[in-house]
Amino acid sequence: MKIKKKARKIISSILGLVLTVTTITVTSYAIQSSGIKTIDIDCNNVIQSDFYGVGTNVLPFSLMENNKSKGYSDAYFELEKQRFLRLKPSIVRVWTQIDWFVCSEDFVSNGGSGEHYKNGEYDFNSPNMVAFLKYMDMFKDAGSDVMLVTNWKVGTDIQDWFCIDGINTPNSSAPADIDAYSTACTAFVKFLYDSGYNNVKYISVANEPNLYDFAAHGDEYAYYIKTAKSLKSAINSSNLPIKMVGLDVSENSTTSNDWIPKTFKKDYSDLFDSYAYHEYDSVNISKTYLNDISNLNLYNKPLFLTEFGYLNSNVTYSSSHAGMVLMSALNGVNGALTWYLDDVYGENPLSGEYTLGGDMGMWYPPQNNDSVKDIFYEISLLTNYIPAHSKVVSTGISGSLFGSDSNARAATFTDDSGNITIITELAKSSADTLKININGLNLNGKKIYKHVYKQNQMEPDGNAIIPVTSKIIDGTQLITDEVDTDCRRVIVYTTIPEKDQMIMNHVTANVGVGGSLSLVATTVNGNNNIGWEVINGGGSVSDSGVYKADTGSVSSGETVAIKAYSLSDPKVYGITVITIK
Numbered sequence: 001m002k003i004k005k006k007a008r009k010i011i012s013s014i015l016g017l018v019l020t021v022t023t024i025t026v027t028s029y030a031i032q033s034s035g036i037k038t039i040d041i042d043c044n045n046v047i048q049s050d051f052y053g054v055g056t057n058v059l060p061f062s063l064m065e066n067n068k069s070k071g072y073s074d075a076y077f078e079l080e081k082q083r084f085l086r087l088k089p090s091i092v093r094v095w096t097q098i099d100w101f102v103c104s105e106d107f108v109s110n111g112g113s114g115e116h117y118k119n120g121e122y123d124f125n126s127p128n129m130v131a132f133l134k135y136m137d138m139f140k141d142a143g144s145d146v147m148l149v150t151n152w153k154v155g156t157d158i159q160d161w162f163c164i165d166g167i168n169t170p171n172s173s174a175p176a177d178i179d180a181y182s183t184a185c186t187a188f189v190k191f192l193y194d195s196g197y198n199n200v201k202y203i204s205v206a207n208e209p210n211l212y213d214f215a216a217h218g219d220e221y222a223y224y225i226k227t228a229k230s231l232k233s234a235i236n237s238s239n240l241p242i243k244m245v246g247l248d249v250s251e252n253s254t255t256s257n258d259w260i261p262k263t264f265k266k267d268y269s270d271l272f273d274s275y276a277y278h279e280y281d282s283v284n285i286s287k288t289y290l291n292d293i294s295n296l297n298l299y300n301k302p303l304f305l306t307e308f309g310y311l312n313s314n315v316t317y318s319s320s321h322a323g324m325v326l327m328s329a330l331n332g333v334n335g336a337l338t339w340y341l342d343d344v345y346g347e348n349p350l351s352g353e354y355t356l357g358g359d360m361g362m363w364y365p366p367q368n369n370d371s372v373k374d375i376f377y378e379i380s381l382l383t384n385y386i387p388a389h390s391k392v393v394s395t396g397i398s399g400s401l402f403g404s405d406s407n408a409r410a411a412t413f414t415d416d417s418g419n420i421t422i423i424t425e426l427a428k429s430s431a432d433t434l435k436i437n438i439n440g441l442n443l444n445g446k447k448i449y450k451h452v453y454k455q456n457q458m459e460p461d462g463n464a465i466i467p468v469t470s471k472i473i474d475g476t477q478l479i480t481d482e483v484d485t486d487c488r489r490v491i492v493y494t495t496i497p498e499k500d501q502m503i504m505n506h507v508t509a510n511v512g513v514g515g516s517l518s519l520v521a522t523t524v525n526g527n528n529n530i531g532w533e534v535i536n537g538g539g540s541v542s543d544s545g546v547y548k549a550d551t552g553s554v555s556s557g558e559t560v561a562i563k564a565y566s567l568s569d570p571k572v573y574g575i576t577v578i579t580i581k
Helices: 005-015 065-069 074-087 127-142 178-194 220-237 256-265 283-295 321-330 374-385
Strands: 036-051 053-058 091-095 145-149 200-204 243-250 274-278 303-307 335-338 390-397 408-414 420-426 433-439 447-454 471-474 478-482 489-494 502-504 508-511 516-518 521-523 530-536 546-548 559-566 573-580
Touching: 036 321, 036 408, 036 420, 053 374, 074 127, 074 374, 074 530, 074 559, 074 573, 091 127, 091 303, 091 335, 178 200, 178 220, 220 243, 220 256, 243 256, 243 303, 283 321, 321 335, 321 374, 321 390, 321 408, 321 420, 374 420, 374 447, 374 489, 420 433, 471 478, 478 489, 502 559, 502 573, 508 516
Parallel strands: 036 433, 053 091, 053 335, 091 145, 145 200, 200 243, 243 274, 274 303, 303 335, 508 573
Antiparallel strands: 036 390, 390 408, 408 420, 420 489, 433 478, 447 471, 447 489, 502 521, 516 546, 530 559, 559 573
């Protein structure tokens, strides 16, 4: 791969790296360094036949009332959509609330008591549903499978009649009328399918029902199972091709150790099509907990890690995102989803400064700060180069059979197209040379592309450029590669060619009414053959990228989204959000 000089300089300034792309052919690996890690890969030994991929959680609130009151707009959504399409997570776990599609006549503030809801009447054209469906369009465009978390919270407008008497608080969303809840969820899913969202694959009753989100009187576990059975029956009666996810429990609670054995000791194989759990401890603790789960009887159903992650600058080798994904893949977990996509303000009933994990997203609310965070670069490599529904094959490091030692890990993924992706994570000062032996796969002369994430060595900005190819290796069965040792790093070796990416000279900008701004865009591959258009808001943009805030077409305070796209591949595009002053 060749990067033109101009594009190379732009990328270097963005990432804080001098990227030198070279092609090497490996014929031997006679290295004397003591910092050598040997990775042995046996593609004939498949240890997991269907790894669904790496995903993320999404709180779809940005276009709702509280967020818009804090400066969010449709123009900013275009920027976030562009980032999401670049990430392309295999699975999205999206949070939903019943009150989003309850008829306004049922709202307590309007004197309602839920009669329309109980009669199976809903409003799927409500403002919150319109906002939610923009996310659904985004997921569909990205090719992401969707896991619905139904009934996460319920808004204040329905709590008095929806929740169990005496437990009608924002943190308690167990339904008082189980059958009405099941009918509503099924109608919701049917509406999504009828609207063309056939990427909805999974549904779960509640988030972390073993903690605070599913409070009931008496035996809460029994109430949860009763609710799940009712929902399963309603879905089956409607012939909807959606699978039930069981548990979705948090490990960070002593009660989780009761819920999981209770579920697996009884034959709920007809109730749940898969299981899920959350884990926020270290990689080693997570592996121990996973082994405890695996020793129970899972009835050969898929298992998802639907929440994990520490999205801050203090991530360590022991608690990293790459480590959790590799641990999951090597130990029978079928998919791993980070917590979560982006920082977002809370909506009813939790309209605080930030929702739940605070600043644990991959980027800030873009109206406040248009930069992504350092952790974005690590996660983007995992979502882009671990194929959906791939095979996990045997990978050993320096004699360890399970892809890890005290300061290095690796896992290898193959797909039906003959591609291979090797994800290696190295702690600081752990090794300066990697020897990789690939057995059981004919590379057929394919190139191997190397990508590197170095913790806190990037210079995050708003362009959100996924780490580009730093070296091209001729596909052989033996690879030797020198690596940096100055920080924790994630190194990806893959036969999947990287996609081009657009770089904007302004991700956000201000222009006065009647003013203009010259925009410049180029791609990582140095393509300057760019088209321009205004996709949200007023004003005009010329073929050369000059935006004009034409008097009469814009007003002060408005935000405008400008799209620059490659004329040879319109899927390669970037967004500039302009605030009219």
